[in-house]
Amino acid sequence: MAQFTFTNNTYAGEALAGFMASTLLEADSVKRGLLTVINDVKARKVILDVDDDVVLQNPSGIFTDQGTTAHQTESYLDPVVYEFMKQEQWDKLAQSWEAQALKPGAFMDYEGVVDLSDFMVQRYLTKIQIANERLYWLGKTATKEAAFTADFPGLLPSIAAASGVYKVGLSKPATSLAATAIDANGIVTVADTSTLADGDVVTITSVTGTSKDITNGAPGIAIQGQSYFIQIASATSFKLVRNYNDVNSRKPATFSGTTTAATVNYINVSNVLQVLGSVYAQLDPADRIQEDFNLQIPLHVGYAYAQAQANKALNVINAFTDMKKMDYLGIPLQIMNHWQANTILGARSSNLFLGVDLLGDASELSTVYLKPYTNDNVVRMKARMKAAVNFKFANELFYLSA
Numbered sequence: 001m002a003q004f005t006f007t008n009n010t011y012a013g014e015a016l017a018g019f020m021a022s023t024l025l026e027a028d029s030v031k032r033g034l035l036t037v038i039n040d041v042k043a044r045k046v047i048l049d050v051d052d053d054v055v056l057q058n059p060s061g062i063f064t065d066q067g068t069t070a071h072q073t074e075s076y077l078d079p080v081v082y083e084f085m086k087q088e089q090w091d092k093l094a095q096s097w098e099a100q101a102l103k104p105g106a107f108m109d110y111e112g113v114v115d116l117s118d119f120m121v122q123r124y125l126t127k128i129q130i131a132n133e134r135l136y137w138l139g140k141t142a143t144k145e146a147a148f149t150a151d152f153p154g155l156l157p158s159i160a161a162a163s164g165v166y167k168v169g170l171s172k173p174a175t176s177l178a179a180t181a182i183d184a185n186g187i188v189t190v191a192d193t194s195t196l197a198d199g200d201v202v203t204i205t206s207v208t209g210t211s212k213d214i215t216n217g218a219p220g221i222a223i224q225g226q227s228y229f230i231q232i233a234s235a236t237s238f239k240l241v242r243n244y245n246d247v248n249s250r251k252p253a254t255f256s257g258t259t260t261a262a263t264v265n266y267i268n269v270s271n272v273l274q275v276l277g278s279v280y281a282q283l284d285p286a287d288r289i290q291e292d293f294n295l296q297i298p299l300h301v302g303y304a305y306a307q308a309q310a311n312k313a314l315n316v317i318n319a320f321t322d323m324k325k326m327d328y329l330g331i332p333l334q335i336m337n338h339w340q341a342n343t344i345l346g347a348r349s350s351n352l353f354l355g356v357d358l359l360g361d362a363s364e365l366s367t368v369y370l371k372p373y374t375n376d377n378v379v380r381m382k383a384r385m386k387a388a389v390n391f392k393f394a395n396e397l398f399y400l401s402a
Contacts, residue, residue: 024356024363024385027133028337034294034349035136035389038077041355045077047392077355077388082148084128084383086120090369093120093379120367120381128383130248134338136354136389142245142340144216155352155389156340160401164394168282170265170342170402171205174274177266179204182211182223182259186240193232195270201244201300202266203227203342203402209259215243215251223262225402227341228253244300244341265402267342269311272304275344276328279400283331283346287396292349294334301344302326302335346398347391355388 029035038045055066131145139154140146159165170176177196181189182204196202204223212220227244243253267275279295280288287293297305306324313319326333357363365383370376391397 024132024358024387026129027136028129029133029136029296029334030354032334033292034296034334035352035354036350038353038355039358041077041079041357041386041388043079045079045355045388047075047077047353047390049073049075049392051393051395075390075392077353077390079355079357079386079388080148080150080152081384081386082146082150082152083385084124084131085381086124087378087380088120090371090377090379096123120379121365124381124383130338132385132387136387137336137339144245155391156343156345156401158389159345159391159394159397159399162391162394162397165397165399166282166284166395168279168398168400170203170267170400171263174271175265175267177264179259179262179264182209182240182255182262184211184255184258186228186253186255187233187237188230188240188262188264189237190264191236193235193238195268196230196232196238196266197268197270198231200230200266200268201227201298201341202230202240202264204240204262205265205402206261206263207259208261210257211259212256213243213253214256215246215253218256220256223255223259227402265342267301267304267344269304269307272301272308273312275400276305279344279346279398280329280331283398284396287346287348287398288331290348294332294347294349295328296334296336296339296345296347298339298341298343299335299337300341302333305333340401342402344398344400348396351392351396353390353392355390357386 025031025037030037050070050072052070053066053068055068057064057066127145131143134143135146135152135154137155139157140148140150140152141157142154146152153161160167177190177192179188179190181187204226207222207224211223213223213226214220228240229242229244229247230238231241232238240253240255242251246253276295305326305328309324310319326335363384363386365381367379367381369379371378
Protein backbone atom coordinates (compact mmCIF):
# COMPACT_ATOMS: atom_id res chain seq x y z
CA MET A 1 0.00 0.00 0.00
CA ALA A 2 1.09 3.56 -0.63
CA GLN A 3 2.09 5.45 2.49
CA PHE A 4 1.24 9.09 3.09
CA THR A 5 2.69 11.79 5.23
CA PHE A 6 1.57 15.39 5.40
CA THR A 7 3.85 18.22 6.30
CA ASN A 8 2.60 21.63 7.37
CA ASN A 9 4.76 23.65 5.00
CA THR A 10 4.80 27.42 4.91
CA TYR A 11 6.81 29.00 2.10
CA ALA A 12 7.92 32.51 2.97
CA GLY A 13 10.99 34.72 2.69
CA GLU A 14 13.79 33.36 0.52
CA ALA A 15 12.15 29.94 0.29
CA LEU A 16 9.75 31.54 -2.18
CA ALA A 17 12.27 30.61 -4.84
CA GLY A 18 10.28 27.37 -4.92
CA PHE A 19 6.50 27.18 -5.14
CA MET A 20 5.66 30.80 -4.34
CA ALA A 21 7.97 32.25 -6.96
CA SER A 22 6.50 29.78 -9.44
CA THR A 23 3.02 31.22 -9.06
CA LEU A 24 4.19 34.74 -9.92
CA LEU A 25 7.25 34.28 -12.10
CA GLU A 26 6.42 31.20 -14.18
CA ALA A 27 3.62 32.81 -16.11
CA ASP A 28 4.26 32.06 -19.77
CA SER A 29 5.37 35.53 -20.86
CA VAL A 30 7.69 35.91 -17.86
CA LYS A 31 9.46 32.62 -18.59
CA ARG A 32 10.01 33.79 -22.18
CA GLY A 33 11.52 37.08 -21.06
CA LEU A 34 8.77 39.30 -22.51
CA LEU A 35 8.46 41.28 -19.28
CA THR A 36 11.13 42.93 -17.14
CA VAL A 37 10.70 41.71 -13.56
CA ILE A 38 11.36 44.07 -10.66
CA ASN A 39 11.47 42.45 -7.22
CA ASP A 40 10.97 44.00 -3.78
CA VAL A 41 8.08 46.25 -4.88
CA LYS A 42 6.47 46.77 -1.47
CA ALA A 43 4.53 49.94 -2.25
CA ARG A 44 4.18 52.30 -5.21
CA LYS A 45 7.38 52.23 -7.23
CA VAL A 46 8.15 55.14 -9.54
CA ILE A 47 9.56 54.45 -13.01
CA LEU A 48 11.10 57.63 -14.40
CA ASP A 49 10.55 58.27 -18.10
CA VAL A 50 13.04 60.73 -19.59
CA ASP A 51 13.12 61.62 -23.28
CA ASP A 52 14.92 64.27 -25.29
CA ASP A 53 16.09 65.07 -28.82
CA VAL A 54 19.69 65.11 -30.03
CA VAL A 55 21.05 68.21 -31.83
CA LEU A 56 24.40 68.00 -33.63
CA GLN A 57 26.02 71.44 -33.34
CA ASN A 58 28.97 73.39 -34.73
CA PRO A 59 32.27 72.82 -32.94
CA SER A 60 32.90 75.32 -30.15
CA GLY A 61 35.59 75.90 -27.57
CA ILE A 62 32.91 77.10 -25.16
CA PHE A 63 30.31 74.59 -23.99
CA THR A 64 26.90 75.46 -25.40
CA ASP A 65 23.91 73.41 -24.36
CA GLN A 66 21.85 72.20 -27.32
CA GLY A 67 18.89 74.13 -25.96
CA THR A 68 16.23 71.43 -25.99
CA THR A 69 14.03 70.56 -23.02
CA ALA A 70 14.23 67.06 -21.59
CA HIS A 71 10.76 65.70 -20.95
CA GLN A 72 10.51 63.77 -17.70
CA THR A 73 7.35 61.91 -16.76
CA GLU A 74 6.60 59.09 -14.37
CA SER A 75 4.84 55.75 -14.55
CA TYR A 76 4.09 53.63 -11.53
CA LEU A 77 3.96 50.09 -10.30
CA ASP A 78 1.12 49.97 -7.76
CA PRO A 79 1.23 46.47 -6.25
CA VAL A 80 -2.03 44.64 -5.57
CA VAL A 81 -2.34 41.85 -3.00
CA TYR A 82 -4.67 38.95 -3.88
CA GLU A 83 -5.13 35.37 -2.71
CA PHE A 84 -6.13 31.87 -3.75
CA MET A 85 -7.73 29.67 -1.06
CA LYS A 86 -8.88 26.05 -1.36
CA GLN A 87 -10.04 23.38 1.08
CA GLU A 88 -10.15 19.68 0.19
CA GLN A 89 -11.24 16.58 2.04
CA TRP A 90 -8.27 14.47 3.07
CA ASP A 91 -9.47 11.13 1.74
CA LYS A 92 -10.49 12.67 -1.60
CA LEU A 93 -7.04 14.22 -1.95
CA ALA A 94 -5.36 10.90 -1.17
CA GLN A 95 -7.54 9.07 -3.72
CA SER A 96 -6.70 11.71 -6.31
CA TRP A 97 -2.99 11.19 -5.72
CA GLU A 98 -3.36 7.41 -6.03
CA ALA A 99 -5.22 7.77 -9.34
CA GLN A 100 -2.56 10.10 -10.72
CA ALA A 101 0.34 7.95 -9.51
CA LEU A 102 -0.80 4.78 -11.28
CA LYS A 103 0.26 4.46 -14.90
CA PRO A 104 -2.48 3.79 -17.47
CA GLY A 105 -3.24 0.07 -17.55
CA ALA A 106 -1.10 -0.65 -14.50
CA PHE A 107 -2.37 -2.73 -11.58
CA MET A 108 0.60 -2.42 -9.26
CA ASP A 109 0.70 -0.15 -6.24
CA TYR A 110 3.38 2.40 -5.49
CA GLU A 111 5.51 2.28 -2.39
CA GLY A 112 7.23 5.15 -0.72
CA VAL A 113 6.36 8.29 1.22
CA VAL A 114 4.54 11.05 -0.61
CA ASP A 115 4.25 14.62 0.64
CA LEU A 116 0.60 15.36 -0.12
CA SER A 117 1.06 19.03 0.67
CA ASP A 118 3.36 19.28 -2.35
CA PHE A 119 0.88 17.27 -4.42
CA MET A 120 -1.96 19.67 -3.56
CA VAL A 121 0.18 22.67 -4.48
CA GLN A 122 1.18 21.12 -7.80
CA ARG A 123 -2.47 20.41 -8.62
CA TYR A 124 -3.29 24.13 -8.68
CA LEU A 125 0.08 25.61 -9.58
CA THR A 126 -0.37 25.60 -13.35
CA LYS A 127 -3.85 27.13 -13.13
CA ILE A 128 -2.58 29.87 -10.83
CA GLN A 129 0.22 30.59 -13.30
CA ILE A 130 -2.31 30.86 -16.16
CA ALA A 131 -4.55 33.11 -14.05
CA ASN A 132 -1.60 35.40 -13.34
CA GLU A 133 -0.62 35.44 -17.03
CA ARG A 134 -4.14 36.54 -17.96
CA LEU A 135 -4.21 39.07 -15.11
CA TYR A 136 -0.89 40.66 -16.13
CA TRP A 137 -2.01 41.21 -19.74
CA LEU A 138 -5.81 41.41 -19.75
CA GLY A 139 -6.43 43.00 -16.37
CA LYS A 140 -8.99 42.11 -13.74
CA THR A 141 -12.06 42.91 -15.87
CA ALA A 142 -11.25 40.32 -18.55
CA THR A 143 -9.77 37.70 -16.20
CA LYS A 144 -12.54 35.41 -14.97
CA GLU A 145 -10.34 34.04 -12.20
CA ALA A 146 -9.94 37.51 -10.64
CA ALA A 147 -12.65 38.24 -8.05
CA PHE A 148 -10.75 40.65 -5.77
CA THR A 149 -11.93 44.25 -5.41
CA ALA A 150 -8.68 46.17 -6.01
CA ASP A 151 -8.15 47.71 -9.42
CA PHE A 152 -5.74 45.85 -11.73
CA PRO A 153 -6.03 47.29 -15.27
CA GLY A 154 -3.53 44.98 -17.00
CA LEU A 155 -0.99 45.82 -19.69
CA LEU A 156 -3.16 45.64 -22.83
CA PRO A 157 -6.03 47.81 -21.49
CA SER A 158 -3.48 50.31 -20.12
CA ILE A 159 -1.67 50.45 -23.45
CA ALA A 160 -4.97 50.82 -25.35
CA ALA A 161 -5.95 53.77 -23.15
CA ALA A 162 -2.58 55.55 -23.13
CA SER A 163 -1.83 58.60 -25.22
CA GLY A 164 1.35 58.48 -27.25
CA VAL A 165 1.01 54.78 -28.20
CA TYR A 166 1.00 54.17 -31.99
CA LYS A 167 -2.42 52.56 -32.46
CA VAL A 168 -3.90 50.84 -35.53
CA GLY A 169 -7.46 49.51 -35.94
CA LEU A 170 -8.88 46.61 -37.93
CA SER A 171 -11.94 48.42 -39.31
CA LYS A 172 -10.64 48.24 -42.89
CA PRO A 173 -12.15 46.38 -45.88
CA ALA A 174 -9.60 43.53 -45.76
CA THR A 175 -9.96 42.97 -42.00
CA SER A 176 -13.61 43.75 -41.23
CA LEU A 177 -17.16 43.07 -42.39
CA ALA A 178 -20.38 44.96 -41.73
CA ALA A 179 -22.95 42.79 -39.96
CA THR A 180 -26.63 43.58 -40.59
CA ALA A 181 -27.98 41.30 -37.86
CA ILE A 182 -27.04 39.02 -34.95
CA ASP A 183 -29.93 36.88 -33.73
CA ALA A 184 -30.52 35.27 -30.33
CA ASN A 185 -28.81 32.06 -31.50
CA GLY A 186 -25.59 33.89 -32.36
CA ILE A 187 -26.12 33.78 -36.14
CA VAL A 188 -24.41 36.78 -37.75
CA THR A 189 -25.59 38.04 -41.15
CA VAL A 190 -23.05 39.71 -43.46
CA ALA A 191 -22.83 40.41 -47.20
CA ASP A 192 -20.29 37.67 -47.92
CA THR A 193 -18.46 35.03 -45.86
CA SER A 194 -15.95 34.02 -48.55
CA THR A 195 -12.99 35.54 -46.66
CA LEU A 196 -13.90 33.66 -43.46
CA ALA A 197 -13.51 29.99 -42.54
CA ASP A 198 -14.57 27.59 -39.81
CA GLY A 199 -12.49 28.15 -36.70
CA ASP A 200 -11.64 31.79 -37.41
CA VAL A 201 -11.80 34.20 -34.47
CA VAL A 202 -13.77 37.43 -34.91
CA THR A 203 -14.14 40.43 -32.61
CA ILE A 204 -17.50 42.22 -32.52
CA THR A 205 -17.50 46.03 -32.28
CA SER A 206 -19.77 49.01 -33.06
CA VAL A 207 -22.79 47.07 -31.83
CA THR A 208 -26.32 48.45 -32.19
CA GLY A 209 -28.90 46.40 -30.30
CA THR A 210 -29.48 44.39 -27.13
CA SER A 211 -27.37 41.27 -27.67
CA LYS A 212 -25.85 39.80 -24.51
CA ASP A 213 -23.49 36.87 -24.06
CA ILE A 214 -25.06 34.66 -21.36
CA THR A 215 -22.54 31.79 -21.63
CA ASN A 216 -21.82 32.11 -17.91
CA GLY A 217 -25.40 32.90 -16.92
CA ALA A 218 -27.78 35.86 -16.87
CA PRO A 219 -27.75 38.83 -17.00
CA GLY A 220 -24.71 38.25 -19.20
CA ILE A 221 -22.25 40.68 -20.75
CA ALA A 222 -22.53 42.95 -23.78
CA ILE A 223 -21.05 41.40 -26.93
CA GLN A 224 -19.30 44.70 -27.71
CA GLY A 225 -15.57 43.92 -27.75
CA GLN A 226 -16.06 40.16 -27.28
CA SER A 227 -14.29 37.66 -29.56
CA TYR A 228 -15.65 34.33 -30.82
CA PHE A 229 -14.65 31.22 -32.71
CA ILE A 230 -17.01 30.92 -35.68
CA GLN A 231 -18.58 28.31 -37.90
CA ILE A 232 -19.73 29.21 -41.42
CA ALA A 233 -23.51 28.70 -41.80
CA SER A 234 -24.05 29.95 -45.36
CA ALA A 235 -22.63 32.27 -48.02
CA THR A 236 -23.93 35.22 -46.02
CA SER A 237 -23.96 34.07 -42.39
CA PHE A 238 -21.88 32.43 -39.68
CA LYS A 239 -22.44 31.29 -36.10
CA LEU A 240 -20.64 32.54 -33.00
CA VAL A 241 -19.64 29.18 -31.52
CA ARG A 242 -17.53 29.88 -28.45
CA ASN A 243 -16.29 32.95 -26.61
CA TYR A 244 -12.52 33.27 -27.04
CA ASN A 245 -12.26 34.15 -23.35
CA ASP A 246 -13.92 30.82 -22.47
CA VAL A 247 -11.62 28.69 -24.60
CA ASN A 248 -10.41 26.64 -21.62
CA SER A 249 -13.93 25.90 -20.35
CA ARG A 250 -15.15 24.62 -23.75
CA LYS A 251 -18.56 26.16 -23.08
CA PRO A 252 -20.69 26.82 -26.17
CA ALA A 253 -21.62 30.50 -26.52
CA THR A 254 -25.25 31.36 -25.72
CA PHE A 255 -26.99 34.67 -26.23
CA SER A 256 -30.03 36.77 -25.44
CA GLY A 257 -31.39 39.77 -27.37
CA THR A 258 -30.59 40.77 -30.93
CA THR A 259 -28.37 43.19 -32.82
CA THR A 260 -29.29 45.20 -35.91
CA ALA A 261 -25.79 46.37 -36.86
CA ALA A 262 -22.18 45.63 -35.89
CA THR A 263 -18.64 45.43 -37.24
CA VAL A 264 -16.92 42.06 -37.49
CA ASN A 265 -13.12 42.37 -37.17
CA TYR A 266 -10.74 39.51 -37.90
CA ILE A 267 -7.20 38.38 -38.68
CA ASN A 268 -7.15 35.02 -40.48
CA VAL A 269 -5.45 33.14 -43.31
CA SER A 270 -6.98 35.43 -45.94
CA ASN A 271 -5.35 38.59 -44.59
CA VAL A 272 -2.61 37.73 -42.07
CA LEU A 273 0.27 38.35 -44.51
CA GLN A 274 -1.22 41.72 -45.44
CA VAL A 275 -1.70 42.60 -41.77
CA LEU A 276 1.86 41.65 -40.80
CA GLY A 277 3.23 43.52 -43.81
CA SER A 278 1.31 46.62 -42.79
CA VAL A 279 2.50 46.28 -39.18
CA TYR A 280 6.12 45.86 -40.26
CA ALA A 281 5.94 48.97 -42.45
CA GLN A 282 4.64 51.08 -39.55
CA LEU A 283 7.14 49.99 -36.88
CA ASP A 284 9.68 52.54 -35.74
CA PRO A 285 13.06 51.39 -37.15
CA ALA A 286 14.78 52.49 -33.93
CA ASP A 287 12.62 50.01 -31.99
CA ARG A 288 12.46 47.04 -34.34
CA ILE A 289 16.26 46.72 -34.64
CA GLN A 290 16.62 46.22 -30.88
CA GLU A 291 17.42 42.68 -29.72
CA ASP A 292 14.59 42.59 -27.17
CA PHE A 293 11.89 43.81 -29.59
CA ASN A 294 9.05 41.36 -30.28
CA LEU A 295 5.70 41.28 -32.03
CA GLN A 296 3.28 39.53 -29.70
CA ILE A 297 0.30 37.83 -31.30
CA PRO A 298 -2.56 35.63 -30.05
CA LEU A 299 -2.58 31.91 -30.78
CA HIS A 300 -5.14 32.10 -33.59
CA VAL A 301 -3.04 34.67 -35.50
CA GLY A 302 -0.01 32.40 -35.16
CA TYR A 303 -2.03 29.53 -36.64
CA ALA A 304 -3.21 31.75 -39.52
CA TYR A 305 0.39 32.79 -40.26
CA ALA A 306 1.59 29.17 -40.28
CA GLN A 307 -1.25 28.16 -42.59
CA ALA A 308 -0.57 31.11 -44.91
CA GLN A 309 3.11 30.10 -45.13
CA ALA A 310 2.12 26.58 -46.11
CA ASN A 311 -0.34 27.86 -48.71
CA LYS A 312 2.33 30.06 -50.29
CA ALA A 313 5.01 27.36 -50.33
CA LEU A 314 4.70 26.26 -53.98
CA ASN A 315 6.74 23.20 -55.00
CA VAL A 316 8.05 22.81 -51.44
CA ILE A 317 8.22 19.29 -50.02
CA ASN A 318 6.51 18.88 -46.63
CA ALA A 319 4.97 22.34 -46.79
CA PHE A 320 2.02 21.14 -44.70
CA THR A 321 3.96 18.94 -42.28
CA ASP A 322 7.03 20.94 -41.28
CA MET A 323 6.80 23.35 -38.37
CA LYS A 324 6.76 26.98 -39.53
CA LYS A 325 9.17 29.58 -38.17
CA MET A 326 7.42 32.25 -36.15
CA ASP A 327 9.07 35.46 -37.28
CA TYR A 328 8.28 38.06 -39.92
CA LEU A 329 11.20 39.48 -41.92
CA GLY A 330 13.53 38.79 -39.02
CA ILE A 331 11.27 40.10 -36.23
CA PRO A 332 10.34 37.41 -33.66
CA LEU A 333 6.62 36.63 -33.38
CA GLN A 334 5.76 35.58 -29.84
CA ILE A 335 2.64 33.38 -29.64
CA MET A 336 0.61 34.45 -26.60
CA ASN A 337 -1.53 31.56 -25.40
CA HIS A 338 -3.78 33.41 -22.94
CA TRP A 339 -4.29 36.71 -24.66
CA GLN A 340 -6.68 39.10 -26.34
CA ALA A 341 -7.93 38.05 -29.80
CA ASN A 342 -7.11 39.98 -33.00
CA THR A 343 -4.41 42.00 -31.27
CA ILE A 344 -0.75 42.62 -32.11
CA LEU A 345 1.66 44.37 -29.76
CA GLY A 346 5.10 45.55 -30.79
CA ALA A 347 7.26 46.18 -27.72
CA ARG A 348 10.68 45.79 -26.17
CA SER A 349 10.75 43.60 -23.08
CA SER A 350 12.76 46.35 -21.38
CA ASN A 351 9.71 48.63 -21.78
CA LEU A 352 7.20 46.30 -20.08
CA PHE A 353 7.43 45.77 -16.32
CA LEU A 354 6.17 43.27 -13.76
CA GLY A 355 6.66 44.23 -10.13
CA VAL A 356 6.56 41.56 -7.41
CA ASP A 357 7.60 41.30 -3.75
CA LEU A 358 8.88 37.79 -3.16
CA LEU A 359 10.55 38.65 0.13
CA GLY A 360 7.63 40.49 1.71
CA ASP A 361 5.01 39.26 4.15
CA ALA A 362 2.29 39.80 1.52
CA SER A 363 3.63 36.89 -0.57
CA GLU A 364 3.10 33.56 1.14
CA LEU A 365 2.03 30.02 0.34
CA SER A 366 0.97 27.47 2.95
CA THR A 367 -0.79 24.14 3.26
CA VAL A 368 -2.30 22.93 6.54
CA TYR A 369 -3.80 19.58 7.57
CA LEU A 370 -6.40 20.54 10.17
CA LYS A 371 -7.08 17.21 11.90
CA PRO A 372 -4.34 17.55 14.54
CA TYR A 373 -5.76 20.96 15.48
CA THR A 374 -9.54 20.95 14.91
CA ASN A 375 -10.27 17.26 14.22
CA ASP A 376 -11.56 18.27 10.75
CA ASN A 377 -10.28 15.80 8.18
CA VAL A 378 -9.53 18.48 5.60
CA VAL A 379 -6.52 20.11 3.96
CA ARG A 380 -6.34 23.84 3.34
CA MET A 381 -4.12 25.66 0.88
CA LYS A 382 -3.62 29.41 0.76
CA ALA A 383 -1.50 31.37 -1.70
CA ARG A 384 -1.13 35.11 -1.23
CA MET A 385 0.46 37.05 -4.10
CA LYS A 386 1.48 40.64 -4.77
CA ALA A 387 2.03 42.03 -8.27
CA ALA A 388 1.77 45.08 -10.52
CA VAL A 389 2.36 45.74 -14.23
CA ASN A 390 3.03 48.83 -16.33
CA PHE A 391 5.05 50.14 -19.27
CA LYS A 392 7.56 52.99 -19.47
CA PHE A 393 7.67 54.71 -22.88
CA ALA A 394 4.26 54.88 -24.57
CA ASN A 395 5.74 56.28 -27.77
CA GLU A 396 7.84 53.12 -28.22
CA LEU A 397 4.80 50.82 -28.34
CA PHE A 398 2.87 49.62 -31.39
CA TYR A 399 -0.70 48.41 -30.75
CA LEU A 400 -3.12 46.90 -33.27
CA SER A 401 -6.58 45.81 -32.12
CA ALA A 402 -10.23 45.67 -33.15
